[in-house]
Amino acid sequence: METKDKQKSRRVVITGYGGVTSMGNNMNEIWGNLMDYQVGYRHTKMDDDSINAKYFGFMDFDRKLMRPFSKRILKMLPQYAKFSLLACDEALNMAFGETDLDEVVSPFERGVVIGTGWGGLDTANENNNDYRESGLTTSFATVMSMCNAATAAVSMNWNFRGYQNSPVAACATGTMAIGEAFDAIRCGRAKVVVAGGSESLREQFNIWSIDVIQALSKEQENERLACCPFSKGRSGFVLSEGAAVLCLEDYEFAKARGANILAEVIGYTNYSDAYDMTAPAEDMQARIHVIRELCTQSGVAFDEIDYINLHGTSTPLNDLNETNSIKSALGDAAYSIPMSSTKSYTGHLIGAAGSLEAIFCLKAMENNTIPATIHMDEPDPECDLDYVPNKHRYDQKLDIIMNLSFGFGGANAGVLLKRFEES
Numbered sequence: 001m002e003t004k005d006k007q008k009s010r011r012v013v014i015t016g017y018g019g020v021t022s023m024g025n026n027m028n029e030i031w032g033n034l035m036d037y038q039v040g041y042r043h044t045k046m047d048d049d050s051i052n053a054k055y056f057g058f059m060d061f062d063r064k065l066m067r068p069f070s071k072r073i074l075k076m077l078p079q080y081a082k083f084s085l086l087a088c089d090e091a092l093n094m095a096f097g098e099t100d101l102d103e104v105v106s107p108f109e110r111g112v113v114i115g116t117g118w119g120g121l122d123t124a125n126e127n128n129n130d131y132r133e134s135g136l137t138t139s140f141a142t143v144m145s146m147c148n149a150a151t152a153a154v155s156m157n158w159n160f161r162g163y164q165n166s167p168v169a170a171c172a173t174g175t176m177a178i179g180e181a182f183d184a185i186r187c188g189r190a191k192v193v194v195a196g197g198s199e200s201l202r203e204q205f206n207i208w209s210i211d212v213i214q215a216l217s218k219e220q221e222n223e224r225l226a227c228c229p230f231s232k233g234r235s236g237f238v239l240s241e242g243a244a245v246l247c248l249e250d251y252e253f254a255k256a257r258g259a260n261i262l263a264e265v266i267g268y269t270n271y272s273d274a275y276d277m278t279a280p281a282e283d284m285q286a287r288i289h290v291i292r293e294l295c296t297q298s299g300v301a302f303d304e305i306d307y308i309n310l311h312g313t314s315t316p317l318n319d320l321n322e323t324n325s326i327k328s329a330l331g332d333a334a335y336s337i338p339m340s341s342t343k344s345y346t347g348h349l350i351g352a353a354g355s356l357e358a359i360f361c362l363k364a365m366e367n368n369t370i371p372a373t374i375h376m377d378e379p380d381p382e383c384d385l386d387y388v389p390n391k392h393r394y395d396q397k398l399d400i401i402m403n404l405s406f407g408f409g410g411a412n413a414g415v416l417l418k419r420f421e422e423s
Contacts, residue, residue: 011251012185013420015259017359018090020083021242021346022057025065026090031363034345034371035392041226041238041347048204053216055226057240057347058202073153076140078120080351083243084150084198085157088114091194092158095247095259101158104257111163111190112154113180114245115173115197117351117407119147122203150198150243163190168351170407171311172270173197174244175354178415179268181248191253196245196355210239213278217314228375229312229341230319230383237313240347244356261420262362266400267298273410280321286412287325290404294416300400302333307370308402309357310387312341313348318406323383338396340373340388354405354413361401361417369394 017027022040024030033040041057066074069085077085092101101110124145130137143149148166155164163184167176174197181195201207210216218235219225227238254261271289273281280287295302311322327334342360349356364370369392376389399419406412 010186010188012182012265013249013251013254013261014246014263014265014362015249015254015261016091016095016247017245017362018087018094019242019244019356019359020086021349021356022059022240023346027359027363034342037374039223039345041240046204046207048208051204051208051211052218053207053211053239054220055217055223055238057238059241069157073156076143077149077153078123078144079200080116080119080198080243081150081153083200083241084114084245085153087196087198087243087245088154088158088194091245091247105191105253107159107161109162109190110160110192111181111184112151112160113165113167113177113193113195114150114154115167115169115177115351116147116150117168117170117173117199118201118206119168120145120149121206122201125203125205154194160194163193169411170409171348171350171353172405172407172411172413173351173354174356175358175403175405175413175415176270178246178248178265178355178358179270179413182265182268182415185248185250191250193248194245195248196243197351197353198243199349199351200241201239201350202241207239215278215315224375224377227314227344227347229314229344229373230323230380230387231376232378232380234314234316234319236315237343238347240349242349242352242356244352244359246355246358263365264418264420265415266418267294267416268414269293269297270411270413273412275410278408279317280406281410284321284325284328286410287322287406288329290412290414291326291329294402294414298416300416302330303336304400305337305402306396306398306400307364308337308339308404309361310339310341311404311406312343312373314343319380320382322406323385326385334385338370338386338388338393340371342371344374354403357405358403358415358417361403365398365401365417365419368396368398370396370398
């Protein structure tokens with residue numbers, strides 16, 4: 001039996017990733033569009049005129065993409081779970097290629113952690129509407145509404161019979177999923193875990209429910225004002241859909257099989273505001289604890305952080321609170337660390353946001369490029385850190401990157417990634 005010290009010292013690495021969003025059907029497409037300053041949201045008219053929001057990052061989904069997957073599984077899945085299959089397929093292909101997983105790792109040593117914010121709520125509402133109108137709906141209505149439908153689908157499709165979890169923590173979900181996978185591998189419960197988040201929320205009642213609490217962008221005509229994190233004119237977030245998944249592995253296992261290691265996870269933590277369902281805590285203590293604990297846990301000094309991918313939702317409350325949290329947590333070092341919000345391109349993928357942004361961190365590290373925060377035409381003077389406004393920065397030293405995610409319900413999480421080194 002391994003000692004606790006051995007468990008704590010087990011290294012966790014990333015060997016694959018995949019994503020599907022309104023910006024592309026794979027991560028190379030998505031990153032390429034981001035590098036070209038393209039956005040994934042557009043002006044979208046709702047049938048319900050009482051919905052004020054006009055900009056959404058919805059996908060023009062091609063059902064042909066689902067052909068490789070079992071119809072037996074697909075017929076039971078809500079849309080968000082289907083997205084997760086696509087993202088996992090890309091991640092596993094990157095990590096293992098054509099290798100038969102059963103030949104290299106037991107099904108009971110490979111796990112799945114796919115989280116979501118709202119899960120199959122769209123499908124639940126649609127099935128309920130059918131039932132109320134006709135007295136009948138699909139016999140799969142119950143499983144379609146489950147928040148672990150994506151985890152179950154991935155488990156069944158690839159025969160992952162080990163550790164599983166389905167975090168539900170609003171906008172912090174994707175980051176928590178990565179953290180749960182990190183912890184499971186570090187303590188020896190799994191050798192391989194696919195982890196991330198998925199979201200699809202476009203049924204009109206659900207959109208109205210978010211819009212009515214004034215969370216969505218109020219911009220009616222100007223795309224540059226629809227999502228402009230840390231800018232004076234920001235008015236709310238742009239709701240988007242999609243999935244993003246990473247493949248995490250025990251380092252010794254990955255090394256033994258000759259895997260291409262992309263980066264190492266060196267820290268994860270989460271803390272709660274215990275304050276309000278939608279507003280961030282005014283004392284900022286949970287966010288401060290997340291940032292400082294990531295550094296303490298990994299032995300990284302504040303000034304060693306090369307880049308921070310911010311939560312950066314483009315809401316008046318979050319962006320200012322996040323800015324002040326970083327300044328309080330990191331002190332003077334905060335002003336010298338470049339940071340940005342990639343939600344300025346993607347909109348907010350809720351449960352998939354944190355995992356997608358973790359992949360952006362990997363792409364940034366791979367390309368030595370810091371993605372800009374676009375649409376910063378009139379910066380908020382109270383948000384006074386280096387948000388890399390409007391222009392990407394190339395040829396950057398990016399060895400240690402922090403990814404932060406903050407969600408409704410007071411969920412605050414972060415992961416710290418490091419460029420991989422053998423020693």
